Amino acid sequence: MSDLGTLPEGKTDSVQQIIDAAAQCFMAKGPEKATIDDVASLLGSTKGRVYHHFRSKNAILIEVHNQAMQSLSNTINPLIARDIPADQKLLEMAVAHANVIMDTFPFQRSVRLSVDIYLLGSSTTEEREIMGKLIDARNQYENLFRDVIRTGIEEGTLNVPDVAMATRALLGALNGLGDWYRIRPDQSQEEREAIAQNLADTVIHGIKA
Amino acid sequence: MSDLGTLPEGKTDSVQQIIDAAAQCFMAKGPEKATIDDVASLLGSTKGRVYHHFRSKNAILIEVHNQAMQSLSNTINPLIARDIPADQKLLEMAVAHANVIMDTFPFQRSVRLSVDIYLLGSSTTEEREIMGKLIDARNQYENLFRDVIRTGIEEGTLNVPDVAMATRALLGALNGLGDWYRIRPDQSQEEREAIAQNLADTVIHGIKA
DNA sequence: AAGTTAACATACTCTGGAGAATGTTTCCCG
DNA sequence: CGGGAAACATTCTCCAGAGTATGTTAACTT
Numbered sequence: 001m002s003d004l005g006t007l008p009e010g011k012t013d014s015v016q017q018i019i020d021a022a023a024q025c026f027m028a029k030g031p032e033k034a035t036i037d038d039v040a041s042l043l044g045s046t047k048g049r050v051y052h053h054f055r056s057k058n059a060i061l062i063e064v065h066n067q068a069m070q071s072l073s074n075t076i077n078p079l080i081a082r083d084i085p086a087d088q089k090l091l092e093m094a095v096a097h098a099n100v101i102m103d104t105f106p107f108q109r110s111v112r113l114s115v116d117i118y119l120l121g122s123s124t125t126e127e128r129e130i131m132g133k134l135i136d137a138r139n140q141y142e143n144l145f146r147d148v149i150r151t152g153i154e155e156g157t158l159n160v161p162d163v164a165m166a167t168r169a170l171l172g173a174l175n176g177l178g179d180w181y182r183i184r185p186d187q188s189q190e191e192r193e194a195i196a197q198n199l200a201d202t203v204i205h206g207i208k209a
Numbered sequence: 210m211s212d213l214g215t216l217p218e219g220k221t222d223s224v225q226q227i228i229d230a231a232a233q234c235f236m237a238k239g240p241e242k243a244t245i246d247d248v249a250s251l252l253g254s255t256k257g258r259v260y261h262h263f264r265s266k267n268a269i270l271i272e273v274h275n276q277a278m279q280s281l282s283n284t285i286n287p288l289i290a291r292d293i294p295a296d297q298k299l300l301e302m303a304v305a306h307a308n309v310i311m312d313t314f315p316f317q318r319s320v321r322l323s324v325d326i327y328l329l330g331s332s333t334t335e336e337r338e339i340m341g342k343l344i345d346a347r348n349q350y351e352n353l354f355r356d357v358i359r360t361g362i363e364e365g366t367l368n369v370p371d372v373a374m375a376t377r378a379l380l381g382a383l384n385g386l387g388d389w390y391r392i393r394p395d396q397s398q399e400e401r402e403a404i405a406q407n408l409a410d411t412v413i414h415g416i417k418a
Numbered sequence: 419a420a421g422t423t424a425a426c427a428t429a430c431t432c433t434g435g436a437g438a439a440t441g442t443t444t445c446c447c448g
Numbered sequence: 449c450g451g452g453a454a455a456c457a458t459t460c461t462c463c464a465g466a467g468t469a470t471g472t473t474a475a476c477t478t
Contacts, residue, residue, distance in 0.1 A: 014455080030326040032241040035435065048457045051437070087417055113326065115388065117239040149416065159418035165407040166416050172385020173378040173412065179324065180377055198374040203382065206415025207358065207375050208296055209368035223425080244465060256467085257427050266466070421477090428471070434464100441458070447451095 015053050017043060019067065022060045026110035031061055031118050058127050061114060065134050068107035072141060075100045080144055086152030087204070093145060094174060094200035095193075101177045102192050112178040142167060173203045224262050226252060228276065231269045235319035240270050240327050267336050270323060274343050277316035281350060284309045289353055295361030296413070302354060303383060303409035304402075310386045311401050321387040351376060382412045 011019075021042045025034035036057055040046050054060050075096050082089060101108045116135075146167040152158030160166035177199070220228075230251045234243035245266055249255050263269050284305050291298060310317045325344075355376040361367030369375035386408070 030241070032239070033326065036437085037435075046457055047437085049455075052455060055437095057436070090416070113322075117242065117322065152416075152418075157418055158416055160411050160416050162407045162411075165404070166411045168385055168389055169382040169408055169411040170416065172382040172388070174381070175385065175388075176377055176381020179381070179384075195374070198371045199378055202369055202371075202375045202378040203412060204416045206417070207299070207361075207367055207369050207379065207413045208415070209361075209366055245467090246465075255427055258425075260467070261425060264467095419478105422475105423477095424473105424475085426471105426473080428469100430469070431467085433466090436463095437461090439458100439460075442456085444453105444455080446453090448449105 014049075018050055018053060019060065019063050020106075023064050023067075023106035023110050026061065026064060026113065027106040031110060031114040056127075058118075061110070061118065062127060062130055062134070064107055064110050065114075065131075068104060068111045069134060069137050069141070071100050071104045071107065072097065073137070076141070076144060080148075085157050086148050086155050087157035090145070090148045090152060090158065090170075091200055091204055093148065094170060094204065095196045097171075098174050098177060098196035098199050099192060101174070102181060102183075102195070105178075105181065105183050109178050112175065142171060145170060170203050174199060223258075227259055227262060228269065228272055229315075232273050232276075232315035232319050235270065235273060235322065236315040240319060240323040265336075267327075270319070270327065271336060271339055271343070273316055273319050274323075274340075277313060277320045278343060278346050278350070280309050280313045280316065281306065282346070285350070285353060289357075294366050295357050295364050296366035299354070299357045299361060299367065299379075300409055300413055302357065303379060303413065304405045306380075307383050307386060307405035307408050308401060310383070311390060311392075311404070314387075314390065314392050318387050321384065351380060354379060379412050383408060 018039065022034075022039045025038045025042060028034070029038065036047055036050050039060075040050050043049065050060075054063075076093055079089065079093050079096060146163060149158055149160065149163050149166055149170075153160070153163070177195075181195070227248065231243075231248045234247045234251060237243070238247065245256055245259055248269075249259050252258070259269075263272075285302055288298065288302050288305060355372060358367055358369065358372050358375055358379075362369070362372070386404075390404075
């Protein structure tokens with residue numbers, strides 16, 4: 001995220017730094033064990049800076065969620081519009097999805113480590129509402145895949161016993177990346193591409209000979 | 210777990226109650242937000258009872274991990290021995306795996322919510338070692354699937370570009386259950402069976418027509 | 419029936435970490 | 449060049465929640 005020329009949503013440079021650092025910490029320790037001091041000291045500064053820009057720890061986590069979701073949507077949406085066979089489109093979407101997960105790994109993993117739970121407990125009502133929107137967004141996102149699968153079945157290019165289940169299976173396999181993938185700075189873009197391709201291929205073509 | 214006639218590992222009834230309750234709480238709030246008092250009050254008792262049987266919160270979480278792992282192994286191991294084609298065996302293993310996840314849901318979800326992270330931070334050295342064994346056990350378990358896939362490729366009944374990736378894809382799709390599945394007490398065994406079957410089928414046969 | 423111990427409940431301590439209050443510096447704008 | 453006001457740093461408060469220390473009860477043993 002930090003290597004983007006343009007900052008999302010008019011966020012100043014310093015704020016985005018905080019968000020990036022937070023994502024790193026959330027990834028490393030999990031959102032609850034990660035401390036605001038952790039985030040600050042990773043930035044070489046102190047709490048003061050963080051709390052000057054965010055009302056609470058949850059507020060940061062929400063922003064991390066938000067940007068994680070944005071990254072996925074921004075990548076997938078352009079692919080949806082294209083007018084190609086559904087099986088081909090689904091494959092491209094799957095590959096793209098996997099690539100985004102690896103590219104924005106700290107964000108995606110932070111989300112994965114906090115899904116639902118973290119924010120339901122404490123957090124203000126407003127935060128709860130925002131969280132609701134994020135969950136909606138995630139569902140919408142999943143629906144993009146679901147719709148393509150449905151289209152593919154109508155076209156005859158795809159075939160599954162249950163559309164909803166197939167969507168879950170596909171995204172489950174891809175999101176599993178968040179569990180076992182580990183960032184290696186030396187890793188080339190080609191290697192990542194290969195991972196994404198293999199993963200997507202396997203789910204779409206199956207394991208059977 | 211609690212409906213088993215025989216208790217695992219000679220654990221007394223009261224202790225197993227604590228473990229079950231803890232799994233429930235860990236599932237609901239996540240292992241860090243879940244409080245020992247939560248566990249106790251779910252049991253209608255107090256901290257005293259819990260700390261009489263466990264040295265720490267981590268100790269309980271480890272035990273939950275342990276039993277989650279045991280449930281899976283106990284179910285899969287018998288299937289490994291059978292002398293049938295690998296594609297068929299893999300399907301059965303996948304279905305069984307999915308069923309165990311649903312049957313022991315609080316345990317599996319607790320594990321999923323704490324993988325790696327929770328115990329790396331604090332926890333004593335001894336606990337860290339035990340955790341290491343559990344991670345080994347999980348890897349061993351994954352290897353069971355990997356081996357069957359490899360066998361299937363030799364046999365010619367299975368075919369994937371990358372065995373390791375296929376294993377990840379399969380288990381990722383199945384473990385995704387831990388994210389989206391929700392317990393419904395009224396749900397029949399047949400419904401669960403259908404979910405397990407559909408999920409396993411989709412990954413093994415693929416989405417493509 | 420007195421002593422011992424397991425199985426808890428009650429009451430306490432103590433610390434990490436969130437968030438607030440307050441100080442300090444830098445920058446910007448008239 | 450003076451006077452805000454961001455953008456932080458420093459310092460302080462405060463409490464939830466883990467773990468402990470100490471009662472209390474019941475059951476078991478000899």
